[in-house]
Amino acid sequence: MSDAIDANLELLDRQIVDHDGAMVAKVDDVELEERDDGRLHVTALLTGPGALGPRLGGAFGNMVASTWARLAGRTEPGRVSWSSVASVGIVVTLAVDRTTVAVDGFEVWMRDRIIAAIPGSKVLPK
Amino acid sequence: MKVGTSGLVALLVLLSGCVPSNPDTDTFDDKSLRTAGAALSQTRTVSGLLQTSYDGRMLRPTALAQLRYSEDSLDTATGAFTELNPPSARDAQYTRLSTLLGEAGDLVAEARIAVERSEEARYPRLVDRLDALASKLERLEGRLR
Amino acid sequence: MTVRHRLNDLLGMQVRYADGTDGDRVIDVRLAPGPRVPGPMAELVVDGMVVGKMRPGTLFGYDRHPTQGPWLLRQVIGFLHRHTGYLEWADVERIDWDARVVHVRRTSLRKLPPAR
């Protein structure tokens, strides 16, 4: 039983980092797939407001999910397939680079639209 | 949402400590006490500013900046008090305090102008008048406490 | 057609025992390593459920790390979670995802084994 994981306590809401430690997203929910062996298999980690909204629950949670869906133009949340997960500990570490999983659309949008336009955005703080 | 906003309004009214314009004697005495205290505080502040300026211990920009706050604070306290309709039993107290507040306002304005023009020669005389006024306010405060 | 669910749907489901009684809810889902699959980690499979009253402090972990300090909190949370127990996957007869009810073969919970 040593490497059993309690999902709510030790997987949900954990920070996901990519293989060189860059922050990617949070584990906002976990995808379970029914297999012919009758068991539920973890097939992916779900990220973004699309996954977090339902967990917040109530009118507010629905609003979060629906607003995001309208802005992002889709209802399916960000999906990190289980095959790219390297380890689960205090953080969830991926075996791949964060661009591979491409779950941070809002980050890219904010970077290209606003932050990149401000002088000095490409310079490392001194 | 309706309950929320009315609750918020009630909280703000409570917090602002707003006083009815026709207060009873207790509320009026309490308001007089706090107004006298506020006036005393600003009068002594301005006196301190002038004294330290005269002794070359104060920076002129700091004195000017603080004088502005003291004058504003005094005007606000005075306005909030004089607009009250005192209970008949407190007419003497109302007149007395209103007069002192008026004198304080004039003196602080005089001090501001003097500092603005750097007329240090006038400071000692102003300090004496401010201190005399402060003692009167202090005595009035003592009686109200 | 592969049927997929979200863990959030399972968490908080009512547990209905064989004798029809209910009132307990799914607090956590224990995952255990399953079959080898492409990728560094073995696939995780639902192996059991932590079940009890939905009370504050479920995420504090005191029921699964019983020696965790400080003493004051351990007493308070321990008292709130005294009913918490465990169900193995084999104890689950079926999960009704629409009615959000887990039908169980047993009439009571097992004792909760600590996770580590």
Add this chain to the structure above:
Amino acid sequence: MKKLFAVALGILTAIGGFVDIGDLVTNATVGSRFGLSLAWVVVLGVVGIAVFAEMSGRVVAVSGRPTFDIVRERLGPRVGLVNLFGSMAVTLLTYTAEIGGIALALELGTSVWSYFWIPFTAAAVWVVLWRAKFNLLENAFGLLGLALLVFGVALWQLGPDWGQLWHTASTAAKPSPEPWPTYWYYAVALFGAAMTPYEVFFFSSGGIEEKWSPASIPTMRSNVLIGFPLGGTLSISIAACAAVVLLPAGIEVESLGQVALPVAVALGQLGLAVAILGFFAATFGAACATGLSVGYSIAQYLGWTWGKSVRPRDAARFHAVVLLSTLLAALVLLTTIDPILVTEFSVVFSAIALPLTYLPILIVANDPSYMGRHKNGALANTLGSIYLVIVLAASLAAIPLMIWTKVGTT
């Protein structure tokens, strides 16, 4: 030798960075109305923030998880979000008060109206947050903040009756005219000023910025256990100066100029200039800390990339939040609301919001899966539990006291 320098630098910045506009105003106000009869609350608050910061610093050094990661992991997304809204409201309020404080300090130095300065101070703070590296920012303002030591020198120069000062402090002898509810209201305000939540957000996120590891625990502890208490003595010296000069004169502090008056009386123009520099550095440093804390906390809750060690374009959402908060703070100040009033509210709401982040840190500091052998010992848990009760009590008492005393004005 380099290690010694790092330790010394850490302690000095902890002292200089400890006092902010909330400490300045609240301690001076309390000194001018209650003398040193509330000094025990500052001691209580300083020990409290030292315990709280040491725990969160250890959690960061060992597990690499700063405050709001833990808040979400231990309270779940829903309660975590309520916590985030509460803590952000307080931190934004404090951020606004700090930027207002910088403008007030500049006004004292130039006599130019403070509202004129606000756009420039807000812009200056943002540029520093956009370009400066984390430890440059912390060290520069931390060291400059040491200028506030001038209050200790002023107190010494005033040659007060030390016996009488010690008597009022040790017996918490409340001056007769002040009613008890107001006394307890200002006790909560002082406690909130000493134990502001953003200090822990900034301190723990700073641990990530400076890449702490378990090896950095001793240095972190020296900063907290030596720097914070010395920072606390600065607060007490500000209150003592007010008690010696302002209280007898019946001057009740309502503006920053009055806070500086005792220094002018004691040390003259040079002392006053150093005090104003200290106001500027303390509020600017605190503005940077609170501004970053808003970004840190939201980014940590949502899992975004954050921090000063990456290029702004690689932490776009984090910097967008910092920019938005700065604009918001400047707009609020430009409504000519008095920054001192904003400060008074910020310290009381700090006391209210404190348990929200204190509890998760206390829990995780005990969690073996996060901390391993570095988890809380008996001392940390005893103090931690005592302060959990104190923090909850202060939080519950804050609003009733605020209403009963009409924000301390009765």
